Every structure is written in structure tokens, then in C-alpha cells.
Amino acid sequence: MNKLFNYLEKEYKVRTPRSLELFKRASRVMIRGGSHSLRLWKPYPFFPYSARGAEVIDVDGNRYLDYWQGHYANILGHNPEFIRQAIEPYFNQGAFHTGLESLSQVELAEEIVSSLGQSGLKVRFTTSGTLAATYAVMLAMGHTGRDYLLKIGGGWHGASPFLLKGVKYHPDSGFKNHDSAGLPSDFHRKLIVTKFNDCEHLSKTFKKYGPKLAAFILEPFIGVGGFLFCSKEYLRLARSLADRYGVVLIFDEIISGFHFCASGLQRLYGIKPDISLFGKLIGGGQAVAAVVGRSKIMEGCEKTTKGRARVHFEGGTFSSHEGYMRAGLAMIRYLVENEGQIFSYLGQQAERLRKGIERVFLEQGIEAVCTGYGNEIVQDSSFFMVNFPRKKITYNCPEDLWNPNRSEVRLREEALKLALLIKGVHVVHGGGCLSAAHTPEDIDRTLEAYAETARIFRRFR
Template identity: 45%
Template sequence: MKSRDYSQLMQELSEAYAHHSPRSAAIHQTAVQYLVDGGSNALRTIEPFPPRIIAARGAYVTDEDQHQILDFWQGHYANLLGHNPEVVTRALSEAFANGFGLQTGFTDLLQVEVAEMLCRQTGAEQVRFTTSGTLATMYAMMLAKAFTGRNLFMKVGGGWHGGHLWGLKGVGYHEGFKEADSAGLPASVMKEVVITQFNNTEQLEKDFHRYGNKLACFIMEPVIGAGGLMPARREYIQRARELSEHYGVILIFDEVISGFRYRAGNVAALYRVQPDLMTLGKAIGGGMPVAAVAGRRELLQLAGSEHGGKVKFQGGTYAAHPAAMIAAKVFLQYLIENETQIYPRLAELGAKTRKVVTHAFEEEGIHVRFAGDRLTDLPGSSLHMLLFPYQEGLELSTPEEVRNPHVCDITLSEKVLQLALLLEDVFIMHGLGCTTLAHTEADLEYLGEACRRVARRIKPYL
């Protein structure tokens, strides 16, 4: 593997981008004075500056410089139908016109209806809402700890479950996934969180054998996000269920990304596995901040009056916010009623996305792969992480491969490609992102053309 120096290329791209988007560049200079790095989420504050968005519709966002940007980030993968789908915006407009939608501090029928839909579509017995996936996974882990009386948690390396204490170990690659990913954490976190390997059944069995009787829960994403946007093997996920039952461990599936993206329900059903708890978010809100913990009644009831509110799962001031519940209700109804049309089409568009991108780079002599492209247990993905592996023939089915800078060119996929495509008015994240129903065949053809131009631009540096 030869060393690649992208400093000159990044400087050229940055200068071209500043000329391309002067208004966003100017706003960024003000933004960094008042906001950390100029924004409120590290993923959005890209280098040298992010596009500042003034409108979004379907597959596109419009920035302050009036560029129509073809978007594959799509609200942190939340937008199955694209930006601002009419089914949601119409319902919100009607509600606001009738004097309902802002915070009330009361309960209402809406949250009952949304909870009922979630239970029906996922096999859960009860639901409690909150406002983010981070809070949902935190509360789920608290419920598991309270129920079992145990102190250890197990997660997979490369898995992201949000920025809470137990979620910030084993996310970033540091010659493996054993390190803490943030300062300010209690020293006990390093001892309380056990890291196992995604899609490595043998290692999973060893870790359960070693720690099983001390584990409160095993939390995992059936489709891992930051670690590759790729699915678990069937044998892995089924063995996780068996081992959890054997050792009395609460099995938590974090479906904040995968929930309602492959079917109108949880993806675990496609594996014929039912977790004890699951966390949902992103897609279920239809573009509004909705998250939930769903699962076994006896676990959720630890937060209820029957147990004296043993687990302080309050959800937050804006949990089950009226506008969010309006959006969630109509969006979920739409997905359920149109399931047989939506998901085959998403799968078709997803496959074409990967095809046009792969063809564009390979045609220019640059070898690329998509993470998990040889995994066949969960077909029909509309999630994509493009990789630039240094060698051909690799499996690329674990975060240990996908996020290893000695295996794949991470700088190229995460930084160079993103900035180069922005100059083509295409926005990507983590190598690409997601396809939605709003993306058209013409959009994907343009993506392929843009990737071909980028390939020609970067090839001299490889």
C-alpha cells in the first residue's frame, strides 16, 4: 500500500468550492463565532464549510447560493420519501390551521394511535416515546440494567448508539474498537462496556461465554450504521438471540436506522428474530423528531407507576410532541398502506445507485466496493457506503475491515469524495448515504456522471 497525499487536491477542491459557494462561505465565517465549528452536529460541519440550506424538496436541497444539490444524506437517513413529502406537510398545515400542533404538555389520542401502529408492525407489546435515538438507546440500556440487576453492557465495535455514556466506547477505529471515543466519560465506562465483533459468530460466542452471566444487555444494529451501512448475517443475529436467552441477557436491537427502511416495520422480522427491546427513530417521524423504545411489557413497565417509576424514563419535555405525532401517524400510515409498492421500488433504486457509482469508477480504472456487498441475508438495501479498498477480493463485511485505514482509503471516501461531489452539486455522507423514493432514474444517471468526472479528477493522486 503506497502512501497517498491528498493535501494539494484538498486545497484545490476547497478553493474551487469557496468560489462555487461564496454565500455559504461567508455565513460560515459568522457561524463559527457563535456555534461550535459553525453548527450543532459534527456530521453537518464538513470541511471547509457546509452548504447553508434554505429549502428542501424531494431529492434536492437548495443552498444560499441557489444551487440545487442532489442529496443522498437525506436527513441523517431519515427521509424515505425525500424531503418534505406532501403527505406529511399537508397534515401539519391542516393541524396548525386548526390550532393544534405546538407543545401542549398534555397527552392525546395521536400518540396512542402511533404507539398502536408501532406495536402492530413490530411485534412489540408496549412503547414509550422520546425525541432522539440517543435517548432511546440510553433508556433501553437503563431498563435492561434495572431488570437484570447486572452491570455490564455489550455492543459491537463500530456500532453507534448515540452520544451517551455507554454509547461512546468502540465507535471509532483505533487499531480496533476498544477505546473510548470522548473525553469527559467516567473511568467506569471502559470497564462496563464490552466490545464484540459484528458478523463474527465465533467471537460472539466467546464473549458471551466469558461475560454472559454479568451482562445486562447486548445491544446491536441489525443493519450497522457508522460501521458500514451493512446487514448482519442471519446466523449471527439468530445466535445472538439464542445466547441472550441462555444467559438471561436482554437483547436490544437498535433499529433507529433500519426500522421501516426495509419493510413497514422492524427489520428483525425479516430475520425471524424478536428482540426483548428495540429502539426506533429517524424514519418513523416522517422528518420530525420522534424516537421510541418498544418491546416486552414487563421491561417497559419498569418505567411505569406499577413499579413506582423505578426507571426514570421521562422521555423529555418534547416527547410525543403533537406535531411530531401528526407527522408520524400519517407517514407510518402511508408506509403501511403502500408497503407492496414502496419497498420493492426502494430496493430497485438502491441497486441502481450502487450500479451506476461502481460503473463510473471502474470505467476510469479505480477499484471500488460497497460495504457488505457480498452479504445476501438481507437483500433490497437503499443504504450505501462506498469504499476504496487497497486490495481486490476482500470480504468487507465487518467494521474491522470497512473502517480500517490500512484496508480502505478512508480519507478518500470520507473527505475527498464528499468535497469533490459537492462541486458537482451532489451531497453524500460516509461514502454515499441513502436512496429515497424521491430519487429518479435521471437523478441516478446524473450521480453516475458526476462520479465519473470525480474519478478523473482524483485518479492522478492514487
């Protein structure tokens, strides 16, 4: 393995001298040389110079087919011309940042609510998924008067202080650990972690903690946990247990929202949460996130109930910024208008990619298994994550992907990343998501890069 890493690092360094210089400069003034650990891969990240469509070009002039697409926010690729056109007139008016309520937020809120096909919903915007998750938890606690929370092991809801447990897998204890210092121990004690898609575990957990729980928060399509869909049976059970125990059911759709259809994934499942979280692509490339919930719960933002103070959900200085809202509105309207073509195109090309990746590795005698495949409910999935099983397993839960005894995690996270960068493809967690800007020829080029990577892996095995 070390020989493989040495080879890959050497090749990467030859191609990226300017990025190395920038990284050294960054490291002098910034912690670890940047602002987000996922972007700070070893030995150092490339620095982008420009980005358009499927591609990013770095400061050394290297071109990468990009499957990270701005943390999965750019479903239409980088820098769509029509979004630029939607926001340009506004910036030309000079009202760059007014700190006043925007007009377009109303239209964006209308679009989101109408896509969900549910009456009695209210929206409030903020600027990140982390904040949206935090506010949703506060609303649930305010509404129920309880302060325990339930989440899924492997689930990531941003760095919300309430939810930083059971995110990172620990070989000894699984998804039970605290993921951040600097928080009151009470937060950890009151955050309960259950198992992905495990109905029996969920029922038992509700039996034990149900009357204390303010909310159960989950991703119907788990993102960093492994690009896996919840089963319908699991979501149904979640809904009925939440009802039985008076718990607020929160669907974190920050990745899944508008990524499988022009609405939340909840629309395809036909299961309605009490609160939904949207982010990433609903801003059309700008900083927008939304909390969408039943009026009765959202009203907690404005009035005191049962003698309790209101929930201080103020979206922040830049919340519902008119420029961001216009970008988001242009994006959502485009997806609604083109729903029939976009999602089936993404689904078909991603299917070809997932199957092709598995094939090119197998040709070199290496088993690679993709997650991200759709299920009986979701036909068109644009996500793919490439895993290297240590023994024969079906990837069903985050433990399968993140337990180093089940999967070669370093091979996926580090070696695959560098090997593909050298071949002009940028991935995170061994894959990512397609954008509508990726052409069938881009998929062919990507498969060739994976095939070359498979040959390199075989050479160093």
C-alpha cells in the same frame, strides 16, 4: 493527495461564497461553527436555503441531489406534501405545544406494534435515538439488576453516555477505545465490545461476561459502521445466548426500522429482540424516537421491582408532541399502505447506483467497492457507501471500512465528498440512502457525477 484537496477546495469555494460568510459568522458564536460534527465537513459546510424531494438548494443557489436526507430520516424525500397536510390542521388549532399527552401517539404506537406482529409489546416515546438508547439501557439494568453492557465495535447508538466506546476506529487498537471524555471510568470498564458478525467472538464474550451483562445492544444493519447486514446465524446466536444468560437483547433499529420493509428489519429475519429502538423516519421528519419492549421489561418505567426504584424514563418536555406524532403517523401509514411498491423501487434503483458507481471508477482504473448490498434475507436495500480498498478485500466488517491500512478512508470521507458537491451531489461517508423521491433520471445524473469524480481522482493520482 494534497494537490487533489487543494483543487477541490478551490472549486468548492468559488461556488459557495455565501455559505463561507455564514460559516465565519457561525464560528464566532458556535463551537466549530455548528451543532453536529458530521455536518461540519472541511473546509466548511454549505447552508441550505430550501429542500424538496430529492434536492437541497443552498444559499448560493447551488442544487444538490441529496443522499443524506436528514440523517436518513426522509425515506420519501424532503418535505412530502401529504405530511405537511397531516400536521397543518393541528398547528392551525393553536395547540402548538401543550405538554399534554397526545391522541395520535396511541395510533402511532398501535401501528408500530402491529407492524412487528408480536403480542405483549409496550411503547414509550421520546425525542431522539440517543435518549431511546439511554432509556433502553436503563430498563435493561433495572430489569436484570446487572450493570455490564455489550455492544459491537463500530456500532453507533447516539451519544448515550453508556455506549460511547468502540465507535471510532483507532489504527493502533481498533474499536476498543473510549470515544468521549467526561464520563465515569466505570462506564467504560463495564462496556464490553465484541466483533461484528463474529459468532465465535460472541460466544467467547458471553462465556466470560454473560452473567454480568444487563444487555447486548446491536444494529441488525450496522449504519455508520459500514452499511453491512448481520447474518441470520449471528442474530440467532445473539438471541439464544441472551436467553441462556438472562441478558436483554436490544435491536437498535433507528436506521433500519421501516427502511427495508414497513416494519423493523427483525421482521424479515424472523428474530425477536426484547427491546427495539426506532427513530429517524418514524417521526416523518419530526423529533420522534420509540422504545418498544416486552411488557415485563417496560413495566420497569412504572413500578418498583425487587425493592429497586423505578426506571425514570420520562420522554422529555417535547415527547409525544401531537404535531410530531401526526407527522410520524402519516409516514408510517403511507409506508404500510405502499409497502409493495416503495421498497422494491428503492432496492432496484440503489442496486443500479451501487453497481454503476463501481463501474465508473473501474473505467478510470480505480477500484471502488460499495457496501449496502442486500443479502439472502434483505432484497431491497436503499443504502450505499463507496469504499476504496488499499488491497483486495471483501468488505465484511467495520474494521475493513475504517482501518486506513485497508481502505483509503480520507479519500472516501473528504475528497469524494467535496468532488461530488462540486458536481451537485451531497453524500456522507461516500454515499447515503435513496429516497422514493429520487427518480431514475436522478440516478443517471448521480452516476455522471461519480464518473466525473473518478476522472478527477485519476488526474491527481
